[in-house]
Every structure is written in C-alpha cells, then in structure tokens.
Amino acid sequence: MKYCENILETIGHTPLVKLHRVTAELPCPVFAKVEFFNPGNSIKDRMAVRMVEEAEQKGLLKPGGTIIEGTSGNTGMGLALAAVIKGYKCIFTTTDKQSKEKVDILKAVGAEVIVCPTNVLPEDPRSYYSVSARLAREIPNSFYVNQYDNLANRDAHYEQTGPEIWEQTAGKITHLVVATGTGGTITGTGKYLKEQNPDVQIWAVDSYGSLLKKYFDTGEIDMSEVYPYITEGIGEDFVPKNYDMSVIDHFEKVTDKDGAVMARRISKEEGIFVGYSAGSAVAGLLQLKTRLKADDVVVVVFHDHGSRYVGKVYNDQWMMERGFLDVKTVRDVVNGRRNLPLVTISPDDKVSDAIGKMKKFDIEHLPVLQQDELIGAISEGGLFSKLIDQPELKEQPVRNIMQKAFPVVAMDTPIEKLTVYINKENGAVLTQDDSGYYHIVTKYDIIQALGN
Template structure:
C-alpha cells in the first residue's frame, strides 16, 4: 500500500480511545468547558448533530457525568453507528442528508432546534465549538511531536469539522514552521475550493457517500492558514483504500482512514525519501461492517471490481446453452456431452428448469445398469442445478459448486438460462 511512496509513513491509530475514535478527545473537552462556564448544568441534556463518532464520545462522557443525550445524524451514516449510539443510551434522530444546512430538516437545524426546545439542554455544536480544536492543540499535536521525536514533516488529516487538522496542525507548526499540513477532502464538499479561493461556492456541493469528512459550509474551527494543501478523494477510492489498509496492514480502519491514505498516495509526487509522514486513522472498521466491508454494498455502488456470474455469461454470449428435454433418451444426453465436450446439462421443459444431468452421475448409474441408456432422461436426472443471480461474485460460487454439484444456473435480463461450471470459474479467475 504505502510501499509505493518514497518516504516513511506512520499512522496515528486513534481507535484505542474508549469510544474507538479520535472524537473522544474533543468530546470530553467540550463537555468540561461547558461545565466550567455554566452552559452545562447538573442533570442537563447534551444535544448534538453528529456523524456518529462525536456522539459516541459525548455519550460515554454523559454516562460518567450523569447527562442525557439527544443526537441528530444523517441517513447516510452506517447503521452500526446509530445502533452503537442507542446502545450507550443516546436518543438518535435520523435526518435526510441531501438538504441544505439551513433546511429545518437538516441534522444541523434539528440539533439546534432541539437545544432550544429541550429544558436544561446544551447544544455542543462541534463545528463551531473551539474547544474541539483546543483538544487537539493540547493533546494530539504534542503526542505526534513526541512520538516522532520531532521528525515529522507532513501531517495528513481527512477533515470534517476542522478540529483535528487545525488544532494538531497549529501546534506542530509552532514547533517547526516547515511542517506541511495536508487536509483530505471529499468530492461534494466545498472546503478545498474555499481554502484555495476564499469563495463559498455552493456549486461544489453535492451528495457524497464518504462519512465524517467534507462539509457544505465552513465550521468556525477552521483556521485555513494552518493548512498548506487540500486534496479531494472520491468515495470509491476512500472505500477501496480502507479495505486495502485492513487487508494489507492488519489495521481495521474506518472510511476516513482510507480517504486519508488515498489522498496521500495522490500527492506522492510531492514527497521526498527523507520525509516522515503521519496519517491520522480516525476510527475503527467495526463502524463500517455493513458498508465499506460489505461486498454487496460495495458492488451496488460500483466500488468493488470483482468478477461476477454476469462477467462469465457476457464472456461467451454467442455460445448457446445445451439443454435436454425430460423425454429425450439418456443416449441423447451422452451424445450431446461428447459432441459439445461438456459434463453438465440442465433439463428444461417449457423453458423451466426441472432437473439436471451430469457426466459423473450418469457414469455411476450406467455402470450398474447399462440398459438405462435407452431410458428417458426424466428417469435418471438429478435435482436441478442451483440458480444464482447475475451479480453473484465468482468467489461466492464455492457455496454452490462442490463435489456433489458441478454447476449453477442463472438467468439474464431477457429470461434466458446460462450455466456456470467449475471450469468456467477457473477460466474467469485466471484472466
């Protein structure tokens, strides 16, 4: 993965925090600051708009300190995040993603409204609450400086609220002004263009899938002067890279870590052999098991380049399917096997699959009863081959194709049957 980069790359893994993300740092700090200045009173309610991780940190703090939690989140967040928030006692309201921040249905607006309506409530507002970036200035930045013995040359952060990149980046630049701070943004977010031009261009904003990074407004936690460069990463590249990190490095990371490393790889031409790069791994992969780490979810979005049954079918579109009728003779089946050099033939009646004939099955029957060659196929046919969908990944067919069953069937969009055998799988995987 990072072996293709010319420099040393270090990951600051943040999922060892109690809530499994870097957001625990600023969650506690925001609560404690509000307690100090009286905004949060005993028995109060924490209200926040969250993509999940900040909510988790706040919920854990609330358990310890005796507060109630009400969180607004968006419908693009993983189900795991919502379920975890509920598990730790939070009330969760799911809001639509594809609305303007000012829209009363947005999770920003819903959180702000609830903070006014709920008695003794404190609206945490991680986006504009400067205790967010202060936590990283006081904790994350110093830790990185000490852990790299001051050798860090680049800090890479997939950024959303701006707290981590601004707080940690500010501290590190005070220690060494030459340190580069690179923020990774998502397509569909306006942060990169705002950093480069100072313009709030809403034409940059459109729906995207990546969780926890990018914004459709500029939170007050940002100090753009701390950031040297923004780089945008696609939803697909971030998701695929997260899976690579997990598989190749053995670190089970969340979506934003994939985006951060993908952005770093895109900028590798700016790095030198002597550079020491630190990438923030914000949270744990368990929050994304139903999304990034789910093959079906990835394939539905075109993120997973895997061979499917459809690829096999398309690869031999002009080859007709050899079939048998239940009333044909077994000798006809043997003749077709020889003529077409095949081992498995589905038996169809009125274009419906009613059974199957296989070379191995016929062999064992004919050894004991040679006279069966004159019998009808329906007398000796086996159960039908399993039927699978066109989008089934090839590597999942081992569930169906085994010693007892040598093929599966599928139907194309026109209703035509196709067969996939062990040989087809070997051929497909070898390409």
C-alpha cells in the same frame, strides 16, 4: 492497584503504527496515529469530553441536563460516554447517509437519535444542523454542543493529539495527513506541530462534493461544488469556525471509491481494521507521493474503527452496487462468452439423447427442464460412473438417473463465492438474466474468467 477511575480516563495516548504494504510505493516511512484505541473507537472522544468539560466550567451544562448535537456518529459516541459517566441525557441528530451501525451504537449507550435527510442545505429546517439547533432552543436545561463552531474541538487536539504525535516521532515528523470535516483535528494538531517546527507540512484530505478545498484555494464559498457524496465523516457544505486555513498547507480531494477501496486494503494488508476516512486519508497521501522525499516522516490519522462500516465499506454487495468493488461476477462470465442458448433435456427423453447432446455441443452438464421448471440435472461425470456398471441405462428416461437441479445464483454473485456451490459433487450453477433466460456457469467458465 493500577486502574482508571472511569472510562473517560482511558482517552488519548493512542499508538503510532508503521505502515508497510499500502504505502510501499512511497519513498519515506509512514506512520498511522490509530485513534480507534480510544474507548469510543474514534478520535472524537478527545474533543467530545473537552467540549463537555468546558461547558460545565462555563455553566452552560448543568446537572441533569441534556446534551444535543448533530453528528455523523463518532462525536455522538464520545459525548454519550461522557454523558453516561457524568449523568446527562443525550439527543443526537444525524444524516441518512450514515451507517446503520453508527446509529445502533449511539442507541446502545443510551442516546436518542433522530435521522435527518442528507441532501438538503445546512439552513434547511430539515437538516441535521437545523434540527439539533431547534431542539436546543426548545428543550429546557439543554446544551447544544455545535462541534463545528465550538473551538474547544480544536483546543482538544492542540492540547492532546499534537503533543502526542510530536513526542512519538521524537520531533521528526515532516508531514501530517488528516481527512478533515469539522476542522478541529487538523487545525488543533497542525497548530501545535507548526509551533514546534514551522516547516511541518499539514495536508488536508477532502471529498468530492465538499466545498472545503475550493474555499481553501480561493477563499470563495462556491455552492456549485456541493453535491451528494458517500464518504462519511469528512468534507462539509459550509466552513466551520474551527478551521484556521493558515495552518493548512494543502487540500487534496479523494473520490468515494478510492477511499472505500483503500480502507479495505488497509484492513487486509496492514491488519488495522479502519473506517472510511482512514482510507480516504491514505488514498490522498498516495496521490501526493511525488511531493515526498526519502528523509520525510509522515503521520496519517486513522480516525475510527471499521466496525462502524460493516454494512457498507466492508459489505461486498454494497460496494458492488456502487461500482466500487472490482470483482468478477457471474454476469461478467455470461457477458464474456458467446451468447449461445442454454442446452437442456427433458426428464422423459432417453439417457442416450442426453449423451448425444453432450457430444454434439461439447458440454458436460445438462439442466433437466419440465415445462420451463428446473427439476434436475445430468453431468458427464455422474453419467459415466452409472453407465459403466449399467450400460442398459442408456435406454431409460432421464428422470430415472438425474441428480438434483443445479443451484440458481444471482447474476451479481462474485465468482469467488461460487465455490460454495461448485464442488466435487456439483459441477455447475445456473443464473437468470433480466429477461428471465437461464445461463449455465461451470468450473471451466470460472477458470477461464479468473485467468483473463
């Protein structure tokens, strides 16, 4: 029989996958180290177990103890898996900018999770750093992991991730690209690779709103660089002890939008369902394309799985609210045409009046309104088929032949989603602007919008 004794034995030996479409503009091959193949779906499993085992060896974590940590989610998952197997309790603090999925996943594996505000300084007693440190002081038989300053973090990558990448590339790697936060992955992996070949370039990807790049460039901790940002799992508002900046050759900043959009591209174009930081890493790599040559071999780390971000990066509404999703909406259609008033008809008007309005305004669809309430609709196609058989209907009131009212959709509905409403039986939808006025959107409007 061939099996693992427990789930922790499945950590590591993740695949290296060649990228094609999202890196097509680069002159050299690019390979992704796909870390969501770890059991906790992220690279953090490696260092989480390493930190727990070292704490056990040093007597810092005793049987029946409680593991305490501040985490953006992934490290917590790795620690929780270790706790399940080894019989520990877990209490994690995280920030309110982290996805709900991450919090729910941690709870699912038995952890207690405390959500703290994002927009406070690390030393603020409300920060997730401060709360986790306080809990470790107050709770008996507890161990505060402190992944930022715990050097077992980078040791795990020196011992595992670096050797795996070196072996998988047959020593041909020339560039390692990592979207970095605690510093453990880039420092540990980078140190190992540079020991094998000092010419290997180690590129770090940072987020706007983080001070890491400024510190790397100048050695100065500039708090004016720090402001709220949306990207999860990378960047910092202090410099963790896991960093050895001498290992890193370059820092590149990437916007929240570019990281999110690229994550979605990777998933759609490469079939690799990745998290936010993977998008940031590839976006940063593309910004540096002029530094690459045809004979280079690039490895970019894909830290975690897209399932952590289905309510954010992979949610169209969330993306649109932040201006990240460049899609045309009903609002774009309405704003992109002449601001003509909506032509309507009363249910008590004659059918011939409806025909007259259609001819006068050169339109095919008429909403039927009674005291400003939508109660029905008339369309040229349906009207034509009825009048062919019963021409006398022209003198009947509209209410006798009207169809169901056109559906009403939100102004921010993507055009592509209107196919749910506009079909063979129904040729239009209505929408209300912020002032409460109705506007109509037809098949023709959609064709025009998509063609521009």
